[in-house]
Amino acid sequence: MSGAKPWLQHYTEEVSPTYKYPKHNLARLLVDSAELFPNRPALYFMGKTLIYREVLEASYRFANVLKGLGVNAGDRVSIMLPNCPSAIIAYFGTLMMGGIVVMTNPLYVERELVHQLSDSGATVIVTLDLLFERVQKAKGKTMIRHVLVTSIKDYLPFPKNLLYPIKMKKDGAKLDVSYSEGVYNFKNLLRKASSAPVCVDVDADQDIALLQYTGGTTGLSKGVMLTHSNLIANTYQTCHWCYRIRMGEERFLGAIPCFHVFGLTVLLNQSMLRAGMLILIPKFDIDLILDTINKLKPTIFPGAPTMYIALINHKRVKEVDISSINVCVSGSAPLPLEIQEKFEELTGGRLIEGYGLTESSPVTHANPIWGYRKIGSIGIPLPDTEAKVVDVNSGEEMPIGEIGEILIKGPQVMKGYWQREQETTLTIQDGWLYTGDMGRMDEDGFFSIVDRKKDLIIAGGYNIYPREIEEVLFEHPAIQEAAVAGVPDEYRGETVKAFVVLKAGMSLTDKELELWCRERLAAYKVPRKVEFRQSLPKTMIGKVLRRQLLEEEKKD
Template identity: 50%
Template structure:
């Protein structure tokens, strides 16, 4: 069926793709055959001697595939089998790439785990997923140790950031880290193993495991309309399809020649699919950046390593164009950037293009669709405020919020955005009710975002159906934060909202608090309490105390009133 957006596909972008029937394990094995001596991972920690010495390490596709085989052998010998869940709690690093592909090579399921999680948040995810194995950085061990008896964890694999580095980087990093205040020395125990030792001990001879394209490869936790985060089950087919859809959207990409700036986290599905899987699909060099802050760190690495593709979030691009010394950096190696997670103003897109010579466009994705669904054409027509048009083999429509009836494209109506394609998840783990409410019988994923469209088939988000907050590129459920606020002994009532920030391009987490009679908590006191129980990006940046909260006749807090008040304040200041 013809769609209006097909007219805006760039030359070389197909309407439909002949998908390569590769599992994720096959994907890396093929890259190792096709690009054996090309750099797969370029791990950059810092520069010394005026940039002449890089503290980090490189690995070819041949070496990476061998390391994956060694880790897969180790995991199998330790008892990991097909269908088992492996929690991966790592920053961007070669360890993450090795662990991910080793797990899927055995048919195990990767459970992406945010390294900033508190013990409380980590416990929920480990319990819900049923993970029995976890791979984590030594610095994160205290948080696991605190709650481990409450989980099913049988095996702990501890990684050190210097494990995969050669001399002198390994010596320099090890020496400096051991002097740091946050250094954690993990002592060997019967069920605690060390990443570096496993790579040395085991041969690259994993068992051959029969894999199916519809086997689940990943549990990616995401917020929902109710309750705690739930795991979207993404299959080998889902993830491989999305990597190939991205590849099709960038027909100018050169296999074996591109350099991917991997500054967005792999533990987030956006970073994992776009920065890692798509790179392996095309044999690109993955410039692995463990920490994108401060933004000049990203700028320095981009300049030094000559990155060509840079997926990111609006806050990154805004930080770059507003950096006081941006004119001192040569960023003109950048060719293409796709921004996700929050709205991207057109003036940011244009200014970034002026500085780099590359093209920056906005796209839309969700965990439940692996994640990319719509993108503005990279070198074609991009429209201000639009999330773009559907990528190949993806259909999109808008349905009336009351009746569920399809609305015509280009009409005045606003409704819920629905998407359908091979990248849409299998469902939520152990949540059949939530699955049925999100993916209907015809395969349409109901996104929860209220959209409008124009006659060309470009889509525009106008509001969120859910109360989800997007902070620093991550989804925050207000209920998660509110539950912690209600734990505070001085808090009587609390509500949390996301206030759109005009400069950062994402939301500010703000808490409105009503104190108990006779109590006078301070904003800093509330924030410090939240830091004990929440990941940093969930901690309210702002806290406002009120005598009462706006409510409906039946006592439901009117979040929208609070958000509108905040928007009005920002507008008045501007």
């Protein structure tokens, strides 16, 4: 069993099991495409198009801005922005001058912000006028010396750029920024800066390009050190997987945030490598997405299951032409079968499920897009990626079909956790990344995730995996979304509770749901408690926050 790679038999002939990956500054993805296609659209934002030459020049200017502020190679620069041109310019500009990007979630509250900025030691933050007050409150408890403030209106076309502040003020938003020493206007700085090319040489295997903080579902989030090599390798791996991508012709729908590592690799880096047009959507608004697909005809749409669920259940989906979409890669959470089938039927494209984690840049597995695939599985390891399933206690490799912890090895595996040597040595052993995800591999080399090791429910001595029950709930015609968690139980230790959101106009009783589950699950897996809700708490990327559900449960 050891050393065998049964998955290779399912690689299509266009995909090689191994490739050579460039060893250079990650920013070269933009530099090289801009040299080849200077006048092609690089970014589209709310009606405004920026061509490759413009994005490259702005990124050079930003690199020179940082140098002028005394930022050195290896210094950390926080980017706290939604999907907008300023975020892309700041990202590439930081990489060009050798800085380390710290992607920061714009939804962070002060406590989370202070933790991430202090832990990373960031000295510069690029943020929105809308978020300025929050950043200013946190700033004093961190090492931040320079705050660069941009606005959504900075890259809006006329007359939207004039109307935006009026509308926001009417909505009660605070856009006032007091510029002073250490607080600068992003657009003004760029205008005054030199556009002289900057793209420093790096030691791609050692130098960190990105500090990406893990979701923090287990408490305080940790900074994952991803090198230039890690991110370049994963960008190329995913590109080779999606081998029908046409250079300079694709349109990427940017609905997932680029501050999340999934969006960063499969959206931003992938689009730049292939000289595509990246359509930036600042927040997930289903009507805006439908209008954008209808008007701009995107061809590639990476997303989270919640996005596809929202799209296919929307009343307008039948009126809009969404057939331009050829490829969708779903990540961050399990993709229910019904959603996959319905979405493919509506678009005529391929929706495949993949898998990854922040610690692996993030993609490690995917179903072949135009080949043999297994619905309900996360697919097979990408080129140059090894995976195995081991016993949690002994570390021995598990027989085919048996559940254990999934381990990953490959060029996309992180350098380690920022300033956390002990946790790094626990997570990476002999080059193998211990994912904390429980799963199995079948005889064809296809992997399935059963659940997070920590999400396991142990009820009456039985091991119960929430994902299996969620799959059954999703099959019910009245259910739009569902999450399952273990809640304390005097008799069983823990018991299964289902949190359910119904489709509009549908009804369902506890009893009906129990009967549905009894026909499809062993008795000990059937939810003993059901809570019907209007919505489920989610991260920006659409992952359901089980931890929050459990915290709410404790308060009741």
